Amino acid sequence: MWSADVTHLPGTDAWDDAHRALSDGARVRMVSSAARLAGVTPGMTLNAARAAVEAASATLDVLPWDDRVIARAVTMVTGQLVDLSPQVTAATGAPGVWWIGASGFEKLGGERALLRRLLALAQKYHPRSRVASADTCIAAHVATMLRWPNNRSAHLVPPGGSMRLLRRAPLTLIPMDEELRAALSALGIVTAGALAALPAGEVERRWGDDGLRAWHLARGEDDRRPVLAAIAAAAAVTVELPDPVTTLEPVLFLLTPALERLVRDSALKGEAIAAVVLTLVLDRAAPHELLVALARPVARAAPLFDQCRAALEACALTAPVRALAITVREAVPLSDEQGDLLRPTWKDPTAMEGVFARLRAGLGVEAVVRPLLVDRGHRIEDRAIWADRPASMEGAAPSATEASTRLLTPPMPVAVRRRHGKPAAIRWEGRRWVVTRATGPEHLAGAWWDQPYDREYWYCDTPRGSLLIYHARGTGRWWVEGWND
Amino acid sequence: MTNSPLAPLPGGLYVVPDVRFFFGVIMSLAELRQELAQVIPSSAQPDGVAIGWAPLDHALGGTLPRGLITEITGPAGSGRTTLLRRLVEGAIQQELLVAYIDAERTLNPRDWAHLARRADDDGLWVIRPPDPARAAWCSELLLRSGAFPIVILDGGPVLPHAITVRLASIAREHDASLIVSRTSDSGSLRGVTVAVRGRTPRTVEVEREIVVARRLCAHPEVPDRRGVERRRHAPSRYGRVG
Numbered sequence: 001m002w003s004a005d006v007t008h009l010p011g012t013d014a015w016d017d018a019h020r021a022l023s024d025g026a027r028v029r030m031v032s033s034a035a036r037l038a039g040v041t042p043g044m045t046l047n048a049a050r051a052a053v054e055a056a057s058a059t060l061d062v063l064p065w066d067d068r069v070i071a072r073a074v075t076m077v078t079g080q081l082v083d084l085s086p087q088v089t090a091a092t093g094a095p096g097v098w099w100i101g102a103s104g105f106e107k108l109g110g111e112r113a114l115l116r117r118l119l120a121l122a123q124k125y126h127p128r129s130r131v132a133s134a135d136t137c138i139a140a141h142v143a144t145m146l147r148w149p150n151n152r153s154a155h156l157v158p159p160g161g162s163m164r165l166l167r168r169a170p171l172t173l174i175p176m177d178e179e180l181r182a183a184l185s186a187l188g189i190v191t192a193g194a195l196a197a198l199p200a201g202e203v204e205r206r207w208g209d210d211g212l213r214a215w216h217l218a219r220g221e222d223d224r225r226p227v228l229a230a231i232a233a234a235a236a237v238t239v240e241l242p243d244p245v246t247t248l249e250p251v252l253f254l255l256t257p258a259l260e261r262l263v264r265d266s267a268l269k270g271e272a273i274a275a276v277v278l279t280l281v282l283d284r285a286a287p288h289e290l291l292v293a294l295a296r297p298v299a300r301a302a303p304l305f306d307q308c309r310a311a312l313e314a315c316a317l318t319a320p321v322r323a324l325a326i327t328v329r330e331a332v333p334l335s336d337e338q339g340d341l342l343r344p345t346w347k348d349p350t351a352m353e354g355v356f357a358r359l360r361a362g363l364g365v366e367a368v369v370r371p372l373l374v375d376r377g378h379r380i381e382d383r384a385i386w387a388d389r390p391a392s393m394e395g396a397a398p399s400a401t402e403a404s405t406r407l408l409t410p411p412m413p414v415a416v417r418r419r420h421g422k423p424a425a426i427r428w429e430g431r432r433w434v435v436t437r438a439t440g441p442e443h444l445a446g447a448w449w450d451q452p453y454d455r456e457y458w459y460c461d462t463p464r465g466s467l468l469i470y471h472a473r474g475t476g477r478w479w480v481e482g483w484n485d
Numbered sequence: 486m487t488n489s490p491l492a493p494l495p496g497g498l499y500v501v502p503d504v505r506f507f508f509g510v511i512m513s514l515a516e517l518r519q520e521l522a523q524v525i526p527s528s529a530q531p532d533g534v535a536i537g538w539a540p541l542d543h544a545l546g547g548t549l550p551r552g553l554i555t556e557i558t559g560p561a562g563s564g565r566t567t568l569l570r571r572l573v574e575g576a577i578q579q580e581l582l583v584a585y586i587d588a589e590r591t592l593n594p595r596d597w598a599h600l601a602r603r604a605d606d607d608g609l610w611v612i613r614p615p616d617p618a619r620a621a622w623c624s625e626l627l628l629r630s631g632a633f634p635i636v637i638l639d640g641g642p643v644l645p646h647a648i649t650v651r652l653a654s655i656a657r658e659h660d661a662s663l664i665v666s667r668t669s670d671s672g673s674l675r676g677v678t679v680a681v682r683g684r685t686p687r688t689v690e691v692e693r694e695i696v697v698a699r700r701l702c703a704h705p706e707v708p709d710r711r712g713v714e715r716r717r718h719a720p721s722r723y724g725r726v727g
Contacts, residue, residue, distance in 0.1 A: 306630070349632075351630045351631055351632040352582070352630065352632035352633075354630060355626050355627055355629075355630035355632060356610075358626055359612060359623060359626060359627075362619070362622075363612075363614050363615060363619060363623070364615060366613070367612055367613055367614055367615070368610065368611075368612055369610075369611050369612075369613060370601040370608075370609065370610060370611065371594035371595070371596075371597040371598040371600070371601050371609070371611065372594065372598065372601075373595070373598045380593070380595065383595045384593070384594035384595035384598050385594055386594050386611065386613065397574075397599035398570075398596055398599075402567075403564070403566075403567050404566035404567045404569075404570050404593065404596045405566075405593040405595075405596060406561075406566060406589075406591040406592065406593065407591055407592075407593045408591060409590070409591075464560070464561070464562065465560065465561050465562020465563075466562055482591065482593065483561060483562055484562060485561060485562055485563070485564065485565055485566035485567065
């Protein structure tokens with residue numbers, strides 16, 4: 001069964017009580033309850049709306065329609081709805097309406113409990129929000145629009161009761177072309193039940209496919225569904241965006257509550273998540289799947305979010321994103337590993353992997369490294385490298401009084417003036433460095449068949465620090481390779 | 486003790502049903518650790534991390550302060566990198582994880598290889614951003630992860646005040662030490678300045694103890710012949726012998 005949750009985005013009672021409308025410049029997009037009572041409907045031209053309100057001796061307050069603000073608000077509410085149901089779809093073109101999957105809540109208090117939770121959330125944004133649950137989207141939507149005894153805000157349409165509910169619904173609640181609606185009204189057909197009673201062939205002959213579609217809706221036959229027709233697996237969350245987006249920001253915003261829900265559900269089953277599949281449903285393109293496999297299973301959303309975020313940031317979007325589905329690919333029983341909060345040296349390995357994944361996604365895979373000794377030659381750059389793999393060789397630690405070296409990669413050319421064979425002055429980047437003491441030379445040469453270099457290294461102490469320079473004897477040029485620090 | 490929700494069970498066990506909602510509010514790890522330290526008498530712990538190198542420990546007031554920013558400045562060649570190496574060595578001896586952001590990408594891996602020789606995840610991790618301007622972002626991520634008790638930000642542009650405040654706040658929240666090391670144009674080559682930012686800021690000069698430069702070729706089969714080349718070419722004061 002599906003439930004529809006209707007709220008008005010501006011979100012305050014005072015807003016609804018005044019004659020207000022949101023307009024895109026030419027036409028009215030959204031109206032307050034007071035304006036609706038005065039005869040203003042979405043789609044009217046601004047002049048017609050103003051005239052209708054003035055006829056009721058009032059003034060229409062027109063506010064600009066800001067798509068970005070509306071989309072941000074819709075995304076925010078969608079993120080909160082994911083906490084209540086794993087299937088959430090913000091209705092396209094109707095901000096303030098969400099289709100929410102209501103299947104599988106038998107063990108959680110049933111649909112009535114879900115409706116109560118949905119209503120509590122919706123009423124935080126608007127006190128007159130309404131929710132309804134029914135077999136079909138059209139029945140749920142109509143149920144939110146009808147007036148119920150005691151001004152009830154939540155309504156549960158019993159299974160199979162959609163057609164009965166729609167029978168007395170006014171035709172204005174059935175989505176259809178305005179011309180068709182006018183034609184039906186002219187024939188005296190003003191309820192959905194009256195339309196549903198017409199022979200299908202006659203409706204199709206007169207009004208074609210549009211008429212037949214409206215006829216099916218009036219009978220409660222609505223094939224619209226949220227993103228998935230059914231939840232494929234228990235450990236899956238699907239979130240649809242109100243409009244396709246080209247940036248990852250709204251997707252990441254929805255990712256957090258979705259992962260929190262998955263982690264919580266898995267933990268309740270005594271499982272930790274080892275791998276998830278992120279499916280980006282793209283607009284007019286094949287879905288894009290990303291597998292996020294964790295080195296260690298996690299039962300917390302934060303490290304999982306870091307890994308998923310890193311995977312998303314690394315992928316190039318080829319089309320706007322319409323929806324996000326997250327499925328748990330692999331889960332393992334929760335281990336009994338326990339962190340020690342009282343030990344300052346205790347570390348969380350999953351947190352470390354999460355932050356490294358994020359850094360690698362943002363800076364490149366070679367950004368997170370460890371020093372690794374190698375045996376490629378005698379040159380300073382051949383003795384050790386930065387690598388992202390664990391060390392296999394052990395090297396001697398420098399003594400406490402030995403200086404650390406800073407290396408320039410690649411070395412930079414310098415001009416050197418010699419005196420008695422030793423460097424006496426260095427000109428580097430336009431500055432002159434007077435050498436007070438030159439230590440060297442240390443002569444390094446490579447094998448002629450492999451690395452035909454021949455260098456004479458000097459440590460040159462200057463009033464501004466100790467530079468490491470070398471003389472390439474093959475070319476006769478001098479280079480600065482680094483400095484002691 | 487009687488008011489504490491941490492009532493001990495038989496056998497001295499303590500049960501925390503949900504860490505995030507302990508005491509009814511969402512707590513940071515540092516706060517929770519503090520609360521636990523109050524109710525469990527044997528959990529006394531130092532406020533900071535002792536490095537074990539007398540000049541530095543003296544400069545830092547005994548230990549490397551946690552939850553604060555420690556700033557190390559000095560001109561190039563003043564021994565800043567050597568001081569950091571000593572600090573990392575001391576931290577790793579105490580089994581602390583260290584994240585080192587090498588913003589200028591000039592760190593020599595040979596000088597640090599002994600700090601990451603184990604095959605597991607312990608020890609030193611180095612982050613080398615392709616753009617030095619990303620260093621502050623790296624340090625924020627590393628601190629926020631809570632995985633590293635010590636994060637070193639070496640080089641990169643000077644941090645704006647707003648970012649410094651934010652990093653200090655994150656370091657305090659995660660009970661981590663953030664060490665910011667940068668080159669200053671002024672100052673002497675005899676040592677570096679260590680400044681601890683916080684409620685009671687203090688600044689101390691640490692003199693360098695560098696005596697020798699490391700030999701370039703450390704291959705065990707290659708003898709140390711520094712100076713041989715110079716002696717061969719330089720004219721002998723006593724003339725040719727034999």
